[in-house]
Amino acid sequence: MPTFDARPWEDEELLLLLQQMYLDHDFCSKFAIDIQTLRNFLYEAYKNYNDVPFHNFRHCFCVAQMLYAISWCVDLPSKIGHLEVLILLTSCICHDLDHPGYNNIYQINAKTELAIRYNDISPLENHHCSVAFRILENEDCNIFKSFSSEEFKVVREGMIRSILATDMARHNEILTNFKEILPNFNYDDKGHVNLLCMVLIKVSDISNEARPMEVAEPWLDKLLQEFFKQSDAEKLEGLPVTPFMDRDKITKPSSQCSFIGFVLLPLFEALGELFEELQDLIVQPVREALDYYRRLNEANKEERMHRKSIVELEQHSATHSPDSGKGGAQSKNMRKSLSFQTRSRHIFSVFKHLYPREDMS
Structure with a gap:
């Protein structure tokens, strides 16, 4: 459930819970995934997350856990197939590998090695994909080693598409395209399913506010800590200061009102139109979170x-x-x-x- 709180659990326990997600979906049997290979893969992914305030292994777990919750709530495998759910779950685990704690705006403005390597096009997301497939190159970690070359090509394309969709610079594009197909959504249309998968990983990625306040707010504090660290670095290095990260210009309530109201809620509501089951599970909690931060913001103004x-x-x-x-x-x-x-x-x-x-x- 989205009410799950990962904080009391040790890292080793969270790795076992990720393993259990694969087992609960029966992926090991359906796709001939050796359990030791799965453990090796999860451990290598774990080692490739950095000790940064927000974009760390525990964030990756929360994203995967939200997708897992959604999958069971709407019976996702029966709608898009087990392979697509396997691709999505694996993409969630890999979606922020080796994140440095500074976003794409910083990478591009600072002309970092990543920005130069990927020509300013989703530098971080391209890097996360690259690290994921470097892990999968190791046969001991390759959970897809039983796949044919054509089957693995489908997996690779799906993971790249999903992880690149988490670049927030593409948010409006993806949401607009999804809302256009919603009235005539067709599970037999591969393009529709691809777009749905992009929305699903995006929803899972920014889903903290769908969780109870006592679970969500510590994550918000960690995100703001990471934001403020970046804006402080931008000021020191003479780079343009990212406005929504400037500790001198934003407050927690004001930043949440903008993010939830203009970014998060429209995305969740669009997915809720397709899956009515999600209204009580994640859409209504997000509406309540927005109402809470609006009241708090008004109180702060007063x-x-x-x-x-x-x-x-x-x-x-x-x-x-x-x-x-x-x-x-x-x-x-x-x-x-x-x-x-x-x-x-x-x-x-x-x-x-x-x-x-x-x-x-």
């Missing part, structure tokens, strides 16, 4: 306005009242009293925004 009012009041009092003696003491007491009253009203207002149905009397 807090800033109150702070500004307090500063202006104190400046006015300092300018028009004596600063010493009896009059000065009275003035200070008055400012303290007004400041306390203003803050009290603000605290009450914040609670009304966050918990509008609570009895605050």
Whole structure:
């Protein structure tokens, strides 16, 4: 379920859970995957994730786990076939291999080796694919070694297509194309299924807000930590500062309102149109997350306005009242009293925004 919380689990246990996803789908039997080869593959993938705040092995697990949850909820194999689900699950595990913690915008602006190698075209996603297939070149790790060359070609094309779809620069293109085919979606149309697979891995990749707040929010903190580290580096290196990563310009609620409202929710709602079963599972939780951050953002705005009012009041009092003696003491007491009253009203207002149905009397 999307409520699953990976935090209490050790890395070794998460590797076993990934293995169990393959077993639960009966992939080892259906595709002659040796269990030891599967373990070798998962361990090599694990070793090729970096110790960065967000784009690490645990993120890869969460993406795979969300796809697994969706797969069982909608019975995905019966709709697109077991092979496509195998490709998707493996792509989820590989989709951020060797991520350096700095996104494509940084790679391109800094003219990194990756940006030069891939001509500024999805440098990170191309690199993740490359690392994945380097792992699969090792026979001890090649879970597809029983496949014919033609069958492996299908796997390779599917994994590249899926992983490249996680480049957020392609988000609008993929979502627009998917919404165009939705009214006449046809599972017998390979182009339709390919597009659906791209949407499925994208949904899984950015699915944290479909999880309970106590599971999702620590991930958001890690993502902002990674964002702020990049924007700090951009400032130090004289590069253009990525606006949504600038610690001086964004807050957690404001960034979430924009991301969930304009990026995440439209994608989830589009998938929910095709799979009605997902409405309660992941779509409604995302709507609730957006509502929560909107209330929090409004409360933050009001807090800033109150702070500004307090500063202006104190400046006015300092300018028009004596600063010493009896009059000065009275003035200070008055400012303290007004400041306390203003803050009290603000605290009450914040609670009304966050918990509008609570009895605050």
